[in-house]
Amino acid sequence: MSVEALSAFIAEYIAGRRQTKLEAFDKEAAKRSDTDSATLAAERRDIELRYEPKAWLTDAAKRAWQIFLPVTHAAKYSHGENKGSSYRINTNVTDGYFNTSAVDELTLDVVRNAAAFDLAILFLTNIEGTSLLSFLQRKDARPLSCFTNEPALLALWIEGFSRALNEDLALHKYAKQNYFPVGDGYHLLSPLFATSLVHAMHQKLIAFRFGDNVKAIWKARRERTWHPTPLTLFPDSAEIHFGGTKPQNISYLNSVRGGRSWLLSCQPPQWRRTEKPPTALRSIFTSGGQFDRRANSTVQLLVSLLARTGNYTNVRIREARDEYIDALIDLLFVVASELQRDTWQNWTILCPRLASHQQLWLDPWRTKTDEAFRLERDKDDWQAGVAEDFALWLNTRLRKGLKDIGKVEEREWQTREHLRSNLREMEKIIQEALK
Known part of the structure; x- marks a missing residue:
């Protein structure tokens, strides 16, 4: 059942993007009163054809190499021009530390060319407990098979989409690098930003600060009345922004967060004197x-x-x-x-x-x-x-x-x-x- 649901999602996703493009075209066409109606109709038809599932998937497979997914640690947070490798951690270890491995369900990130991030939604959206990414990792073409009867084209799609899943390990001059002494030598470490962990924390903080119940809690506090839910505060927290006006240039999840990440206070406890x-x-x-x-x-x-x-x-x-x-x-x-x-x-x-x-x-x-x-x-x-x-x-x-x-x-x-x-x-x- 998940295969059919995933295929339906893919068709719906492509149709949604086509509708967005057509609405934008129609709005612009209304301003082009001096253009021949036949020309406008031909241009509109061209958009419709480009967003037919078969044509769109073929084009998407050609563009997939421009992104890399899935990652949990992204390189560009240290510098927007850092072309070093990003990384995905696959272990899930509970060792008492607050780190990426401690998060049960990670939201995976996508890096490289922001112009191709439309593929990120296609690959990562969870439908009935699975995603297109899961099928691609297994080289399983079933969710795409309903869009073509040509085995060669189907194989071309899988090959093209699979290019988004592989990246050669590389460092870059803009990457953060630390020399860590080991005996008479050293290891050169390149710390990466834990984007999936930050996103999990971001979602928690959003819920605590702006959730549906929070206004009622604050109202009860102001009116000094009882409320069943405790008010959770994060004193002395700060914000850090990545990417400036173009957060999508850092990573997909960074654009979802609007470039914003929160820093929680790690100040040591302070002894309070008798007031x-x-x-x-x-x-x-x-x-x-x-x-x-x-x-x-x-x-x-x-x-x-x-x-x-x-x-x-x-x-x-x-x-x-x-x-x-x-x-x-x-x-x-x-x-x-x-x-x-x-x-x-x-x-x-x-x-x-x-x-x-x-x-x-x-x-x-x-x-x-x-x-x-x-x-x-x-x-x-x-x-x-x-x-x-x-x-x-x-x-x-x-x-x-x-x-x-x-x-x-x-x-x-x-x-x-x-x-x-x-x-x-x-x-x-x-x-x-x-x-």
């Missing part, structure tokens, strides 16, 4: 302070978005901007909650330079022993001061990269409903705790 209240605090928004530092990456993303587009009225740009600002507000309340500790009761008494409205916000337990402080806090006037401080801080940060940010934006940050709703929700929780 003490910040008695020298002048403002929670102080430049270089706890909140300011932790907000830096999100602010940079926001500046990059606004600087790149320059159009603040576009709906999608505003939505993306609002998501970043809401993330900053959420972070602000995380930092604030770390200061609002019952064990630090009255700590703001030792902070004479801290603005009074921030004292009222950040030291709610002081109301237990300071009646004047409690009466002032119950007025809720301090909340407007907090909103003003946030708006001023955000505008100051944005002006470093955007010169046209002004009073209009400052008023918008200041009156932002997400900020005010967070203040209200936090106050409800604090008042319950103070009872």
Whole structure:
């Protein structure tokens, strides 16, 4: 049954590519009003003939030598012009290390000429537990036999496609090379990028960060409500990009990832000293302070978005901007909650330079022993001061990269409903705790 299903997939794949080409041709032909209709019809018919399964497979077999598959470790990640060999690891060993061998189901990669990567999908797509690649590795022509009655042509297809499976081992001047001492001599090692392992990790991180359930988890966190699924975070992670604007020139999977790979933090554990209240605090928004530092990456993303587009009225740009600002507000309340500790009761008494409205916000337990402080806090006037401080801080940060940010934006940050709703929700929780 898998043979028939695979043959059906091949036919469907070729038909899909033909339809894409015809749609592009029809769109372009509509602009060529001065061209004879017979000429256009002939050109369209030529495309249809080239994408007949028999003709397309014959052409594909001639092009297959331009790619090499399957690989788990690719050479071009060290340098885009590296023409050294890529490699596929075939072992599956569980030795306790996080490496390619530890991944149960590897997504295989394709390298060399990006113009022929259309063959990668044809070879690697899994249909009912198998793929055309599996049949080619066994020299089994059954999935292709329904497209021709000519044994010689079928053999030509298998021979042509098989050229994509073989590559002579070679090194290149742009390859990374390490001299490893062995006795009086050395081994010359050429480390290769573990593209299949990186892709497996990429898929995991995408699921953890942007999966269907993640928005609901973040919403529950903001609203301080229970959610059955834990929130998984990867602090201090970084991104590395390969291939610039043409990630397909590195490898097929690199183009699937948009050239992006994540680097997880490998910092050693740090011993935390006994935490003490910040008695020298002048403002929670102080430049270089706890909140300011932790907000830096999100602010940079926001500046990059606004600087790149320059159009603040576009709906999608505003939505993306609002998501970043809401993330900053959420972070602000995380930092604030770390200061609002019952064990630090009255700590703001030792902070004479801290603005009074921030004292009222950040030291709610002081109301237990300071009646004047409690009466002032119950007025809720301090909340407007907090909103003003946030708006001023955000505008100051944005002006470093955007010169046209002004009073209009400052008023918008200041009156932002997400900020005010967070203040209200936090106050409800604090008042319950103070009872």
